[in-house]
Amino acid sequence: MKNSAFLYFLSLMLFKQKSKHIGSIVISVVLIALISSVFFISSSIKHSLKLTLKTQPDFVVTKSTLDKSMDSSLVEQIASIRGVTHINARIYGRYFFNNKGKSFLIVGIDPFEESNAKWLKSLFKDIDIDKFLSGEYMIVSSQVEKFLSAHFFKSSYTFKLPKGEFRHIKIYKTIPTQANLIANDMILLPIDTAKEILGIAEDKVTHISFDVPNDAEWQNVKTVLYDKFLNINVVDKKEISSYYDEMFAYKQGMFLLLYLISLVTFMMILYQRYSSVYSVDKKEIGILRALGWSIKDILRLKLSESFIVAMVSFVFGVFIAYVYVFVFDAPLLKYIFFGMDNLSVDIKLVPYIDMGMIVSLWLLYTIPFVSAILIPSWRVATTSAKEAMK
Amino acid sequence: MIEISNLHKTYNQNTPNEFEALKGVSFRLNDKPLIIQGISGSGKSTLLSLIAGFEKPTKGKIVVDDMLVSKLPDLHLSHYRATKVGFVFQHFNLIDSLSVMDNVIAPLIPIYKDISHIKQLALKAMQRVGIEHKAHQHTKDLSGGEKQRCAIARALVNDASIIICDEPTANLDSKNSQKFIEILKELKDDGKRIIIATHDPIFENLDFECDMLRLKDGKIEE
Numbered sequence: 001m002k003n004s005a006f007l008y009f010l011s012l013m014l015f016k017q018k019s020k021h022i023g024s025i026v027i028s029v030v031l032i033a034l035i036s037s038v039f040f041i042s043s044s045i046k047h048s049l050k051l052t053l054k055t056q057p058d059f060v061v062t063k064s065t066l067d068k069s070m071d072s073s074l075v076e077q078i079a080s081i082r083g084v085t086h087i088n089a090r091i092y093g094r095y096f097f098n099n100k101g102k103s104f105l106i107v108g109i110d111p112f113e114e115s116n117a118k119w120l121k122s123l124f125k126d127i128d129i130d131k132f133l134s135g136e137y138m139i140v141s142s143q144v145e146k147f148l149s150a151h152f153f154k155s156s157y158t159f160k161l162p163k164g165e166f167r168h169i170k171i172y173k174t175i176p177t178q179a180n181l182i183a184n185d186m187i188l189l190p191i192d193t194a195k196e197i198l199g200i201a202e203d204k205v206t207h208i209s210f211d212v213p214n215d216a217e218w219q220n221v222k223t224v225l226y227d228k229f230l231n232i233n234v235v236d237k238k239e240i241s242s243y244y245d246e247m248f249a250y251k252q253g254m255f256l257l258l259y260l261i262s263l264v265t266f267m268m269i270l271y272q273r274y275s276s277v278y279s280v281d282k283k284e285i286g287i288l289r290a291l292g293w294s295i296k297d298i299l300r301l302k303l304s305e306s307f308i309v310a311m312v313s314f315v316f317g318v319f320i321a322y323v324y325v326f327v328f329d330a331p332l333l334k335y336i337f338f339g340m341d342n343l344s345v346d347i348k349l350v351p352y353i354d355m356g357m358i359v360s361l362w363l364l365y366t367i368p369f370v371s372a373i374l375i376p377s378w379r380v381a382t383t384s385a386k387e388a389m390k
Numbered sequence: 391m392i393e394i395s396n397l398h399k400t401y402n403q404n405t406p407n408e409f410e411a412l413k414g415v416s417f418r419l420n421d422k423p424l425i426i427q428g429i430s431g432s433g434k435s436t437l438l439s440l441i442a443g444f445e446k447p448t449k450g451k452i453v454v455d456d457m458l459v460s461k462l463p464d465l466h467l468s469h470y471r472a473t474k475v476g477f478v479f480q481h482f483n484l485i486d487s488l489s490v491m492d493n494v495i496a497p498l499i500p501i502y503k504d505i506s507h508i509k510q511l512a513l514k515a516m517q518r519v520g521i522e523h524k525a526h527q528h529t530k531d532l533s534g535g536e537k538q539r540c541a542i543a544r545a546l547v548n549d550a551s552i553i554i555c556d557e558p559t560a561n562l563d564s565k566n567s568q569k570f571i572e573i574l575k576e577l578k579d580d581g582k583r584i585i586i587a588t589h590d591p592i593f594e595n596l597d598f599e600c601d602m603l604r605l606k607d608g609k610i611e612e
Contacts (some may be wrong), residue, residue: 004505005498016487287483290444291497292472293547296464384445389483 010304025313027266032317034364035259038350039357040325041251041337047352048181049244053237055122057115058218060223064233068093069204074229076207083217089205090112090252091191093198096148103188104144108194113208133372137172139188143346143353145174162199169193176232180347184338246266263368270372285380286388298381299374307372310366318358320358321370327353392419392441392552392583395512397450399436413608414450420601422572423584425593428605434587435480437605438556441585442475443467443541454552474477476545481559483539484544487531492519493529494544499546515547516540519573535566542573553577555586559593567592 014021046374061078063070072089081086093109109116111129120127124139131137138157140148148157156170175183194201212221216294218236225234285298324330326349338347380388399412399499410491413432424606426535429432440447443459446527452460459470471477473584494512495505502508516522521539529540538558546555555574559567567590593600604611 003503005503007507008505009492009496009499012488012492027532029468204564224441283483284485287485288496289468290442290471290477290483291544292470293500294468296465297500384439386439386444389479 001240002281004240006300009114010301010308013301013305014308021309025316026272026309028313028365028369029317029320031259031262031266032314032361033286033320035255036318036321036361037325037330037333038255038259038359039354040321040352041330041334043052043354043357044352045181045337046244047354048350050241052182053117053244054117055119056240057088058237059209059221061208061210062206062233063231065231068173068206069200070206070208070232071160072203073207075205075208075227075384077228077270078225080211081221081228083212083214083221084211084282085211086115087210088115089191089206090207091194091198091200092206093188093194095197098150098160098260102147103199104186106189106194106198107186108189108191110191117379123175123179124333127173135190136170136194138169139173139175140171141175141180141183141186142177143180143184145171146346148190159197161197167197177348178350190219250297260364263335263365267368267372271376272368278339281377282380283390285377286385286390289385295378295381299378302377305377306365306370308310310369313369314365318361320349322353325349391453391456392585393451393453394418394437394441395451395453397437397440397452398447398448399433399440402450403448411608412440412442412447412450416450417603417607417610419583419585421581423578423585423586423598423600424518424542424603425600426585426587426603426605427593428587428611432605433539433608435556435607436608438477438554438585438587440550442477442554443471448516468500472497472547474552476548476550476553478541478553478555480531480556480560482541482561483531484537484540487528489528490516490525490532490540491525492587494538494547497544499550501534506599512543512547515543516544517583518576519543534561535563535569538562538566539571542570544575551584552583552585555584555588557588557590558586559588561591562594571596 019309061070061074062068075087075089078084086159088110091106092102093106094104095106100242109130111117111120117129120139132139139210148154156168159167161167169189173332175186175188189197189263192202194200200206211217218238220233222236288298288301289295324333329349330348334347391584395416397412398410398413400410402408402410402584415433415437426434426437440446440460441452441454445464447460452458454470454474457470459467461469485496488496494515495508498508498511502511509612513522513525516525519539521536521543524540528542528589529537532540538561558570571592573582574586578598586602
């Protein structure tokens with residue numbers, strides 16, 4: 001049978017002390033909203049990066065020397081290694097915008113190569129590859145477009161080449177903001193145009209990417225590459241993934257530490273308040289004990305009371321964090337994760353909730369919160385009713 | 391039957407503030423109400439709180455209806471307080487932020503599950519002492535007499551067989567004190583066992599038979 005009597009009395013006690021509970025709820029909501037926002041941002045970024053990583057090649061080979069260019073003949077040599085597929089050469093380099101301390105990431109690609117073509121098609125359904133390949137056009141990120149536009153380059157930009165010549169290139173398309181996580185300051189060009197702008201010789205490339213479909217072969221392929229070629233650096237997808245994890249776990253960890261310090265302070269205040277300041281609470285427990293409530297009954301009441309307060313705070317805190325991060329795009333806080341050293345960041349955070357994180361946060365908050373109320377209540381309940389009523 | 395034998399209660403035992411409130415009290419309660427008299431500090435309230443099971447004696451026995459109350463573990467002692475004892479405190483000890491009805495139902499929450507049943511019992515108890523018209527008023531807004539009637543309703547709601555009152559008329563005027571005596575008489579007629587600690591002279595000339603017990607310095611004065 002449902003215990004309507006207990007629920008009725010519980011609601012009475014909650015309503016009666018609403019001003020006290022509202023105080024606890026407000027502080028808790030702020031703490032939970034802050035730490036949940038941090039976790040939401042970090043898990044959303046990690047999730048998006050990992051999804052992006054899935055579409056990226058398994059390996060990227062770069063040069064480890066000061067001169068970052070490699071002979072394009074290396075492409076064929078790597079392609080001849082057993083297990084290597086989808087080999088692709090790319091150009092990556094920084095183009096510095098005069099006097100502003102800002103730079104763009106120039107990426108030169110072969111748009112007919114399978115993975116590049118797939119990526120371009122996923123970004124733009126109506127892309128005309130031949131038009132892009134003409135060398136007259138570039139694809140830029142929304143932030144690059146904004147930056148150029150702010151400097152009076154509305155639909156095109158004139159690049160200054162290493163030898164002092166100029167190259168006028170029109171903006172063909174703008175990369176959707178959803179891709180800004182990896183393309184915030186990116187300018188996509190056909191590989192030859194990119195080489196021209198960055199001053200890379202025709203027979204050179206900066207990055208060689210490829211897939212090795214058999215996971216078990218990854219280490220072998222890496223060993224072969226290091227044995228066969230000098231001064232190269234080989235990075236696989238797993239390494240990039242763990243790099244992302246470390247990078248965001250570090251920032252997340254700093255906030256977690258801050259949260260724990262605030263939480264401990266808050267719980268100490270709560271504990272102190274329930275232990276001594278609120279003699280009314282103490283007297284109430286004494287009265288209930290005198291009326292026949294057992295220690296178990298008192299603890300049940302206080303546990304339910306604190307659990308409801310904790311749950312309301314947690315749900316509100318997480319909801320506010322969700323709205324702040326995924327509806328309003330976490331103004332202020334997201335810059336801690338993305339930084340603002342180059343072009344300003346305009347990234348749409350994709351809603352992603354890590355349930356493990358939610359459960360951990362719930363435990364991390366509820367256990368100390370409930371304990372901070374339950375322990376002093378238990379101490380009062382175990383003294384004699386006469387003593388507690390004084 | 392309520393039997394008290396060689397009851398001792400010492401507070402702050404083995405500390406410099408050690409104080410012996412009861413020093414070997416023994417008596418047996420018959421059907422007649424018991425009036426315990428004595429000056430402040432004589433041990434009246436301590437004796438009542440021991441009989442009510444609010445605290446445990448340092449030494450001695452309290453037997454209520456063949457149950458050794460002084461040795462009961464907490465869960466059973468709570469059940470004893472909830473089902474057998476109705477206590478009216480000198481300062482009423484009501485939960486001020488709750489209504490009269492909600493104060494009266496408080497002792498029944500651990501016993502019954504159905505709130506509508508509990509409210510019916512509470513209404514009956516309130517009707518009995520004539521406070522039902524104030525059922526939804528907060529107790530902090532009541533007069534002294536009304537607060538006491540609320541406290542009595544709360545003591546009666548569990549149909550307790552023992553009614554214990556600690557200085558019940560100390561905070562009442564003579565009119566309300568007289569009303570309390572009338573309620574007491576009704577309870578006695580209903581077969582309730584009544585124990586009252588008081589130093590109010592009004593209890594010396596009651597029109598019903600009572601046993602008298604005088605305490606002085608924690609002992610029964612012969």
